[in-house]
Amino acid sequence: MQKSDVIVSDEVREAIARHRPVVALESTVIAHGLPRPQNLATAERLEAIVREGGAVPATIAVLGGKFHAGLDADQLRYLANTDGIYKLSRRDLPVAVMRGWDGATTVSTTMWIAHRAGIDVFATGGIGGVHRGSIPDISADLPELAQTPMLVVCSGAKIVLDLAATREWLETYGVTVAGYQCDELPAFYSRTSGLPIDIRIENAAEAAALFIARRELDLPGAVVLTVPVPTESEIAASELQGVLDEALAESAERQLTGREVTPFLLSRMAERSGGATLKTNIALLENNARVATEVAVALAART
Numbered sequence: 001m002q003k004s005d006v007i008v009s010d011e012v013r014e015a016i017a018r019h020r021p022v023v024a025l026e027s028t029v030i031a032h033g034l035p036r037p038q039n040l041a042t043a044e045r046l047e048a049i050v051r052e053g054g055a056v057p058a059t060i061a062v063l064g065g066k067f068h069a070g071l072d073a074d075q076l077r078y079l080a081n082t083d084g085i086y087k088l089s090r091r092d093l094p095v096a097v098m099r100g101w102d103g104a105t106t107v108s109t110t111m112w113i114a115h116r117a118g119i120d121v122f123a124t125g126g127i128g129g130v131h132r133g134s135i136p137d138i139s140a141d142l143p144e145l146a147q148t149p150m151l152v153v154c155s156g157a158k159i160v161l162d163l164a165a166t167r168e169w170l171e172t173y174g175v176t177v178a179g180y181q182c183d184e185l186p187a188f189y190s191r192t193s194g195l196p197i198d199i200r201i202e203n204a205a206e207a208a209a210l211f212i213a214r215r216e217l218d219l220p221g222a223v224v225l226t227v228p229v230p231t232e233s234e235i236a237a238s239e240l241q242g243v244l245d246e247a248l249a250e251s252a253e254r255q256l257t258g259r260e261v262t263p264f265l266l267s268r269m270a271e272r273s274g275g276a277t278l279k280t281n282i283a284l285l286e287n288n289a290r291v292a293t294e295v296a297v298a299l300a301a302r303t
Helices: 010-017 028-033 038-052 073-081 090-099 107-117 141-147 163-172 204-216 237-254 258-272 276-301
Strands: 022-025 056-063 066-069 086-088 103-105 121-123 151-154 176-180 199-201 223-226
Touching: 010 022, 010 056, 022 038, 022 107, 022 276, 028 038, 028 073, 028 086, 028 103, 028 258, 038 056, 038 073, 038 276, 056 073, 056 107, 066 107, 086 090, 090 107, 103 107, 107 121, 107 141, 107 151, 121 276, 141 163, 151 204, 151 276, 163 176, 176 204, 199 204, 204 223, 204 276, 223 276, 237 258, 258 276
Parallel strands: 022 056, 022 121, 086 103, 121 151, 151 223, 176 199, 176 223
Antiparallel strands: 056 066, 056 103
16 A cells, blocks of 8 residues: 555645644544543544644544545544444554445554654554553554654553553663653653653653654654643542552453453543543543644644
8 A cells, every 4th residue: 555545635635735734633532432422522622622723633544444634524423423433453454444444543553544644743642552461462552653753642551551561661662752841651640650751841842853853863663742631630540549440350350352451441430430530531632632733833843
């Protein structure tokens, strides 16, 4: 497949051609990550935030086995309101093409498609990572971060993962992890984890400069810009531990594995926290979109 085989919306294509800022957004959060109707409302709000900040949103998805960068309103509604949308990791892409599937893209597949479309900046909630447990289970997001040159704005890895092992993996495979106005890795719902970052970044201009420096060195892989959830929306890790332990125990009882685990755990945590984690998830998604937009604008100004 050539890069031209990605169906890029007219708006996104024009922006890329004119070196205007573009921000990629994932679609798994629409089809699998958030309940209805919050999923569609959040997807629309994220696109609005990007536009308000002076950039063009490019939500990524697979529709009818075709890769899309930039969706229209009807396509967003379809993903949000249709049952049976596949959750696509990188390994699933050839199957999706062969079968003509409709699929929502994870961090790994969003990066892969967005990079092929010519997009440098991607905003998400939390990246995947190393799962808890004795059997090694590593998200496809991590090797994608190690090989695809992109600036990924997130709030760290999802708290249901083994955060220390995930941080070690990123270090081993040479992924630059920056903290946006913070001195340690955020822990998704919580602002701190006790885990180190490689560099503290104060503003969008510095983030753009870091990405350019890595690109000019011709290093493979991403810059992960970690952004703490807004203080007013934070849930302390100590408050979540009991809820997380219950969700992990239920997941083990159900013998869930692979792609089933994280959505299940996040859903159970939302239920058992009285919706608190859902509100925090949406808050960090919106905040990350704002930061990513600022970075995309700063990057466009330098290219």
